[in-house]
Amino acid sequence: MTSEVIRRLTPPERYQFGASVRPLLVPKHDPCGLWRDGDFWLAARTPDGPATLHLARAGGDLIATGHGPGARWITDRADAIAGLRDDLSDFLPLAMRHPLVGRLAKTFSGVRLPATGRLFPRLLRAILEQKVTGKEAHRSYRAICRHFGEPAPGPVELMLPPDPAAVAATPYWTFHPFGVEQRRTQALLRAAQVAERLERCADSPEATARMTALPGIGPWTAAETVRYAYGDPDAVSVGDFHIPNTVAWALAGEARGTDERMLELLEPFRGHRGRVCDLFALGGLGAPKFGPRMPVRSFARF
Template sequence: MTDPQQADFAPGRRVPLRAIIGSLRRGAGDPTWIEGPDGIWRGSITPHGPVSLGLRVERAVSGDRVVATAHGPGAPWALERLPRLLGADDTIDDFVAHHDVVAEALAAQRDWRLGRTDLVIDALVPAIIEQRVTGRQAFSAYRTLVRRYGAIAPGPAGQRGLRTPPSAAQWLRVPSWEWLRAGVDAQRADTVMRALRVAARLEECVDLPAQEASRRLRTVPGIGVWTAAEVAQRAFGDPDAVSFGDYHVAKNIGYALTGQPVDDAGLAQLLEPYAGHRYRVQYLVHAAGLSRPRRGPRLSLPTHLPARF
């Protein structure tokens, strides 16, 4: 076992760690994520190999300090990008709240920043699995596949159950029947396979302008606006990558800002004043719990959901 490597991040403000990286967790049972007294640990596959990255926050009057500990071949790569992961590249200097509820949500989340992993496949495979199904179904499928085809994460966290997801090459070796056994239909599995065959080209998206990165992702059949946005939010830290096509997003934002749910066309119009920060509004609405009232049983069947890809 190699010695752990460490780095820290102290931006001079509070760092709401769970809020910043929480979207990387795919459900409560995600094997690539564990939490404990020593903080949050996440397993991932970097361009240099697997890594276990542990993050804990030390509070101080002058601002928080995040201490990162990493194990595995990917440790130097992950630690070098620690500030980006925690939102150092994100700025809210030009963000203007055009609605009172957005201003209030921003005040409550004033220290939140949008981070980026710089890992496309890491975000893309679970996003494809989440197309057209409920979160519970998608998280169960991803959990099953990672436990079966992922690997024990490097370092002590691996002995506590942390796993890394399969690499692109390992995902490609998952048989078609195993996708079906996990609850992933052939259409989504085929989309994953098409994306993995051009994984190197897709990973290059981290160095492209946002619109070009989204366009390249969507050249893969089966990857549409919703999936590209889900990747952009996590891998690129794109504050404008709103999740058009989601079953809840347009309705909830419309209700929060106008008192009435809207469709995607209405959402696009409603968010025009926030161009460049449309996903930031989506996050703030969600973080503030500003969802529309529910008037019926929770959806449980994928046939009730639109094709969001």
């Protein structure tokens, strides 16, 4: 018999539900989560066992319903997953240091940063997104979830995120048909082997230090992970192909930027540097494009 736990949450004024939680899902189709008819579903492996969280609007509130053995754990964390623990109290004064950032901060003041409290699923996704297009990475993610698929509890058809122990026990060549070459696969296997230790990290800095100590995991992958596992608003994706150019263009009118220049420009917003980058994305900002786009490849055919 599936257990069920219900909790009522009260979001802040102007809270934007969809824009806050949809970054937790892989675009178009995520085997482990769902946004449908204004409701949000997320499957997770919690310390208490498998669980599925359902978040739905009810007037001005959110109703959080947990299903499965981990229902209590995921419902207790529902406010963080919805972004309601995200603290913006000291951000607006920082944002007003630049007119564009200040304007975006007001426009998107209802978008909150979620924190799932589960590191490995986001690390899996971040590793797959290294040095390839989003379309390639998301295709690989779906294939891996199907391969390791276990049904999640609850009334909708979702899969649990891959079990790290099962991933760690899988030979690297198994991932090749999923479009993942040996370099990323080895990084994923190393992460899976120490996933239990990573999940016990107390905060974002500790998790970042432990992840970047692993071969194949650098600051970009760590930042992409802790931003949503811990809701870290200062996590900057150093090493990204686009973000340095976007930041340089938005903050200084420079069409191209390096990681060093990006960090220099973001320094006045320390504590919320990643949030500023997110605001640029929400606002649809981007530097002028001069070169060809990266082609979509299939490593499975190599």
